[in-house]
Amino acid sequence: MKRLLARSLVAGALAASSAFSFADDEAKHVVVAPHYGDTLFYFWQDKWFDAITGLMVSQHFDRLHFHDDEAEVLRGGMLLSYGLHNEAGDVFAKLIERGAAPAVRDRAWYFLAKLRYQRGLIPEAEAALDKVEHPLVAGLEDDRQLLRAQLRLAREDYTGAAAILEPIKDSKNSGLFARFNLGVALVKSGDPARGNALLEELGKTPVQGEELKTLRDRANVALGFSALQDKKPAEARSALLRVRLVGPQSNKALLGFGWAAAELKNPKEALVPWMELAQRDSADAAVLEAKIAVPYAYAELGALGRAMDGYNEAVDLYDAEAKRLDESIAAIRRGALVCALLEHNPKEGMGAFGSIAELPPMPHAGHLAQLLAGHEFQESFKNLRDLQFLDRNLQGWSERLAVFADMLANRRQAYADRLPKILDSARQVGLPALERRREALATELDQAMDTMDGEAFADPRQRDLLTRLQFVQKALAEARDPELAERARRVAGALGWELAHDYPARVWDAKKALAGADKAIAEAKAHQAALAQAQIDEPAKFDRFAARLAELGQRVTALRPQIVELARLQQGQLQDLAIAELERQKERLDVYSGQARLAIAQLHDKAQIAGRTDTDAKR
Numbered sequence: 001m002k003r004l005l006a007r008s009l010v011a012g013a014l015a016a017s018s019a020f021s022f023a024d025d026e027a028k029h030v031v032v033a034p035h036y037g038d039t040l041f042y043f044w045q046d047k048w049f050d051a052i053t054g055l056m057v058s059q060h061f062d063r064l065h066f067h068d069d070e071a072e073v074l075r076g077g078m079l080l081s082y083g084l085h086n087e088a089g090d091v092f093a094k095l096i097e098r099g100a101a102p103a104v105r106d107r108a109w110y111f112l113a114k115l116r117y118q119r120g121l122i123p124e125a126e127a128a129l130d131k132v133e134h135p136l137v138a139g140l141e142d143d144r145q146l147l148r149a150q151l152r153l154a155r156e157d158y159t160g161a162a163a164i165l166e167p168i169k170d171s172k173n174s175g176l177f178a179r180f181n182l183g184v185a186l187v188k189s190g191d192p193a194r195g196n197a198l199l200e201e202l203g204k205t206p207v208q209g210e211e212l213k214t215l216r217d218r219a220n221v222a223l224g225f226s227a228l229q230d231k232k233p234a235e236a237r238s239a240l241l242r243v244r245l246v247g248p249q250s251n252k253a254l255l256g257f258g259w260a261a262a263e264l265k266n267p268k269e270a271l272v273p274w275m276e277l278a279q280r281d282s283a284d285a286a287v288l289e290a291k292i293a294v295p296y297a298y299a300e301l302g303a304l305g306r307a308m309d310g311y312n313e314a315v316d317l318y319d320a321e322a323k324r325l326d327e328s329i330a331a332i333r334r335g336a337l338v339c340a341l342l343e344h345n346p347k348e349g350m351g352a353f354g355s356i357a358e359l360p361p362m363p364h365a366g367h368l369a370q371l372l373a374g375h376e377f378q379e380s381f382k383n384l385r386d387l388q389f390l391d392r393n394l395q396g397w398s399e400r401l402a403v404f405a406d407m408l409a410n411r412r413q414a415y416a417d418r419l420p421k422i423l424d425s426a427r428q429v430g431l432p433a434l435e436r437r438r439e440a441l442a443t444e445l446d447q448a449m450d451t452m453d454g455e456a457f458a459d460p461r462q463r464d465l466l467t468r469l470q471f472v473q474k475a476l477a478e479a480r481d482p483e484l485a486e487r488a489r490r491v492a493g494a495l496g497w498e499l500a501h502d503y504p505a506r507v508w509d510a511k512k513a514l515a516g517a518d519k520a521i522a523e524a525k526a527h528q529a530a531l532a533q534a535q536i537d538e539p540a541k542f543d544r545f546a547a548r549l550a551e552l553g554q555r556v557t558a559l560r561p562q563i564v565e566l567a568r569l570q571q572g573q574l575q576d577l578a579i580a581e582l583e584r585q586k587e588r589l590d591v592y593s594g595q596a597r598l599a600i601a602q603l604h605d606k607a608q609i610a611g612r613t614d615t616d617a618k619r
Contacts, residue, residue, distance in 0.1 A: 042054060049389070110129065312600065397552070
């Protein structure tokens with residue numbers, strides 16, 4: 001049931017998005033924020049602790065854009081699944097304050113009310129249900145009305161419950177449950193005729209599924225015992241005959257059917273169900289009662305010897321059962337129950353859905369079957385298992401914090417080792433000399449551009465030609481050869497034309513290279529500034545990490561003893577619940593044993609009276 005509540009609440013959370021339809025819980029939902037998808041990944045694997053811790057971390061760092069409201073509803077639903085209904089209520093209240101979609105918050109309040117009702121918190125459940133402002137969708141409105149009626153029944157307001165249940169008794173989703181509760185409410189509000197008629201109708205309705213069949217059996221058992229109280233054994237038999245022979249209500253039905261036959265002065269017929277019932281597990285109160293009902297029927301038939309034997313067997317059984325209960329109580333006090341339950345019902349994570357699936361291998365564990373199936377014990381056991389999970393989790397964090405401390409120490413050492421080398425490398429770069437060289441080059445470039453000096457931008461080939469040309473021109477000036485001088489002049493003109501042609505492109509290349517140098521120098525300056533700042537920031541960062549690790553270590557160290565103590569108290573509560581249940585069973589055994597001993601005494605009295613009568617008759 002809780003799994004369905006939490007899953008339905010998540011569907012309500014997803015419905016906050018326009019991509020999701022309330023009418024179809026299986027509709028596809030587009031997850032925009034990857035961190036929200038990560039949370040859902042763990043959630044749908046029933047890894048609740050990983051899901052909620054990851055979700056809260058993502059919320060802290062504001063990573064859930066476009067999913068804020070649905071993420072809050074999801075968090076509220078998981079808090080609800082852990083039984084933290086007050087915290088979940090705060091989440092839903094904040095959603096209302098910031099204007100969450102009405103359909104989302106109404107659905108959240110409904111599930112909060114349902115969980116509170118399951119925990120027996122009736123006023124708190126009513127307060128949550130009163131906050132639902134609009135009819136629910138996706139088939140939940142009938143369930144909401146049924147919950148309203150159940151809250152009225154819990155407060156013994158049977159008339160008010162009947163008024164709520166009347167309109168939904170024929171609904172498709174909750175009609176049978178509403179009809180059962182309406183029948184009970186009418187009977188208890190003073191209209192037994194109509195209430196019994198509804199229960200009669202339900203008791204004859206063909207149904208499918210174990211849950212509905214059990215509901216029909218409950219209706220027939222309720223009818224049967226109500227008829228027995230009204231001294232209508234024939235009607236009781238008719239109702240109880242419709243109860244399945246194998247089922248949760250079968251023992252009560254067999255017991256009631258036998259008493260109906262006895263009321264009809266037919267003890268022989270009463271023996272049939274009672275003898276069948278007496279062969280069943282004696283941990284059930286109905287079976288224990290059948291142990292004295294069988295000899296009662298024999299006594300009514302006049303078989304006083306068999307009745308006496310039956311009562312003696314019942315007394316022996318009750319004594320043996322009481323001894324077994326004492327053994328179970330002693331084992332529970334030694335801690336055997338809780339240890340065996342934890343061993344045979346393991347669960348890795350922390351969550352609300354780990355039920356007790358296997359009885360512990362301890363003396364006479366059957367005495368505890370009904371208690372272990374009860375909500376109070378299941379919740380207490382879940383709390384103990386969650387506390388143990390938290391202890392393991394804290395132990396794991398204690399180990400991880402030690403690893404983080406080692407990592408931090410390694411980082412400190414690596415920083416200390418690498419810093420001198422980096423500083424030495426930065427000094428070797430010679431940034432001031434590079435800046436002076438850049439300024440000199442910029443000055444040369446400006447002068448060359450002012451004079452439009454193409455030779456300043458000549459490449460190595462052209463420089464070589466210029467050098468050779470100057471040598472030739474100097475040689476020709478001494479030789480005074482006009483023809484060679486003309487040829488040299490033409491070569492000089494061609495080289496000058498080439499330099500002039502290449503001048504614009506080479507000026508652009510020079511400017512580009514100078515800009516590149518400026519960028520490199522700026523990056524070097526930024527690197528040096530960052531290096532200087534890092535020498536301030538990194539040690540401070542290491543100190544902050546060290547302080548954070550120390551703080552977390554202290555918190556973990558302080559929390560673990562608290563968790564251990566809470567687990568010890570929770571184990572004690574579990575043992576107290578089990579012992580209290582077994583003590584109640586012992587008290588019931590004492591009552592039955594007292595009745596059996598009284599019946600034996602009465603049979604002895606009858607035998608003595610009969611003996612004296614026979615003696616007097618012979619005289």
